[in-house]
Amino acid sequence: MCGIIGLHLRDPELHPMLGALLDDMLCGVSERGPDSVGVAVYGDERRNPPGHAAVSVLRAPGDLDVAVGGLLPGRPTVTATRVGDTTVLTAPVAAEALAAAITAAAPESLVVGRGDDLVVYKGVGHPSDLAVTYGLREVHGWQGLAHTRMATESAIIPEGCHPYSVGPNQCLVHNGSFSNHATVRRDLMRQGVSFDSENDSEVGARFVAACLAEGDDLEKALLRLGETFDGFYTLLVTTDEGFAVVRDEIACKPAVIAEHPRWVAMASEFRALADLPGIGEARVTEPDPGKVYTWQR
16 A cells, blocks of 8 residues: 655745645655655756756765765766755766766665656655654645655665656656556666666656657657556556556546646545545546556646
8 A cells, every 4th residue: 555645836925835845745645654754856956957867766875975976977066955865966967877887886775766856765664754854844846746665575775665766757646556667667678778676667767758758748658558467556657747546447446636727636545535636626536447647847
């Protein structure tokens, strides 16, 4: 069992409130996943400055910023910020170049997020404690998501946390199970896609990233996922252009969507949405089975 929340702010006046709103929403799904929490935020210029890329890393050595700076052309300044189990490195270079330098400097580390508008945090512990560790209430930005996890098939480690962020500015969180993930994994590996874990959710994230890289938009990518994957799931996928929600054709995993002129939100349970500003005027629905819902920035 897992908990998912996502918030897309349409009104720039709400951007300074993103973290506080996400923190309140997180309380509403904490019981669905007390083991660990992953958070992704878009648009916080204090955590990912303009003109910079940010790369989130697990198992980072203490001197990684120095080593990475020495590998990048021009030796730019690399800043490293440790937040619980996650280290976020920023530099005025492209995200893929920064991620490649990190992997070269510290092969034992694991890149868990990268982009020029995105910061990802992962850690083990109770959601309320990790929200404090991440400084969630202080986050500014235009979009965010979080995933609380109750591990059922794999170890309780930061590497097992969602979101899976395997493409630039892309994230996927998943509640459910893909029954044919091994088959899809083999197909993707034949196409040259590499994997960091045996987790079925990573297979879904890699599939969506491959579709987006081919030029699909979010709706088409998730429709293709529904045609390819067997199992039961609720998915929330975000990019620097917006976010999308889809459930499988049986729709046994819960999801609620609330749409307001100032924001769009989704969560595994309504109580996570109950304190959003203007919720009484929002259109609240349960997403239909198999239908992809998308919102653009």
